[in-house]
Amino acid sequence: xxxxxxxxxxxxxxxxxxxxxxxxxxxxxxxxxxxxxRQMPGKGLEWMGILYPGxxxxxxxxxxxxxxxxxxxxxxxxxxLQWSSLKASDTAMYYCARRVVxxxxxxxxxxxxxxxxxxxxx
Amino acid sequence: QSVLTQPPxxxxxPGQRVTVSCSGSRSNIGSYTVNxxxxxxxxxxxxxxxxxxxRPSGVPDRFSGSKSGTSASLAISGLQSEDEADYYCxxxxxxxxxxxxxxxxxxxVL
Numbered sequence: 001x002x003x004x005x006x007x008x009x010x011x012x013x014x015x016x017x018x019x020x021x022x023x024x025x026x027x028x029x030x031x032x033x034x035x036x037x038r039q040m041p042g043k044g045l046e047w048m049g050i051l052y053p054g055x056x057x058x059x060x061x062x063x064x065x066x067x068x069x070x071x072x073x074x075x076x077x078x079x080x081l082q083w084s085s086l087k088a089s090d091t092a093m094y095y096c097a098r099r100v101v102x103x104x105x106x107x108x109x110x111x112x113x114x115x116x117x118x119x120x121x122x
Numbered sequence: 123q124s125v126l127t128q129p130p131x132x133x134x135x136p137g138q139r140v141t142v143s144c145s146g147s148r149s150n151i152g153s154y155t156v157n158x159x160x161x162x163x164x165x166x167x168x169x170x171x172x173x174x175x176x177r178p179s180g181v182p183d184r185f186s187g188s189k190s191g192t193s194a195s196l197a198i199s200g201l202q203s204e205d206e207a208d209y210y211c212x213x214x215x216x217x218x219x220x221x222x223x224x225x226x227x228x229x230x231v232l
Contacts, residue, residue: 035221037167044124044208044210044223044224044225044226045159045161045167045210045212045223045226046223047212047220047221047222047223049220050220050221059219059220060220061218061220061221062218062220095166095167097167100172102155102172102173105153105154105155105214106154106155106172106173107154107155107214107221108155108157108169108172108173108212109157109159109167109169109212110169110172110178112166112167112168112169113166114166115166
């Protein structure tokens with residue numbers, strides 16, 4: 001059974017660093033892209049970026065480039081999303097999801113993690 | 123402002139058919155397939171429709187998707203109370219070289 005299990009909720013202060021995780025199981029972790037999606041309180045879904053664990057190829061949304069770092073440790077089938085200096089506006093639910101590539105013009109996220117709630121408050 | 127445009131809300135009574143539209147451009151819906159996600163309150167999004175009109179295993183055939191040009195739509199027939207959720211369309215985008223979502227449509231079952 002394919003599963004993406006994310007790390008637990010975090011409460012941080014502005015300026016602190018944070019790394020949240022997403023562990024894949026039940027499939028070949030290095031064969032599928034993993035994406036990250038933000039959902040701010042009461043708002044919609046925003047794509048942050050995506051990484052291919054097989055070769056660590058990483059793409060970022062222009063809105064998030066330079067604000068976060070996406071990485072992975074394929075030896076433990078885990079992807080990460082990290083911040084070096086959190087802001088109150090980073091308060092949100094963060095989801096990881098596995099991307100399936102059907103053709104060069106057909107992609108979709110089929111399995112999603114349960115989400116990690118990040119709260120940044122002084 | 124989302125790249126893909128959806129109505130913020132939709133509603134229907136049990137048993138009715140409702141549709142949710144999603145409008146984009148040549149760089150996203152016009153070039154790539156459209157996917158739909160259902161997000162029940164307090165839960166993670168779930169894949170509902172992929173590749174414009176394909177249902178993953180386990181998704182009832184009451185849900186259907188279609189695409190024409192730079193627009194897509196999700197139809198739900200035989201509406202049920204458990205369909206009350208937020209629905210998001212999504213497609214890859216050439217200009218962004220990334221994924222774009224619609225703003226989401228909150229479906230209320232009256």
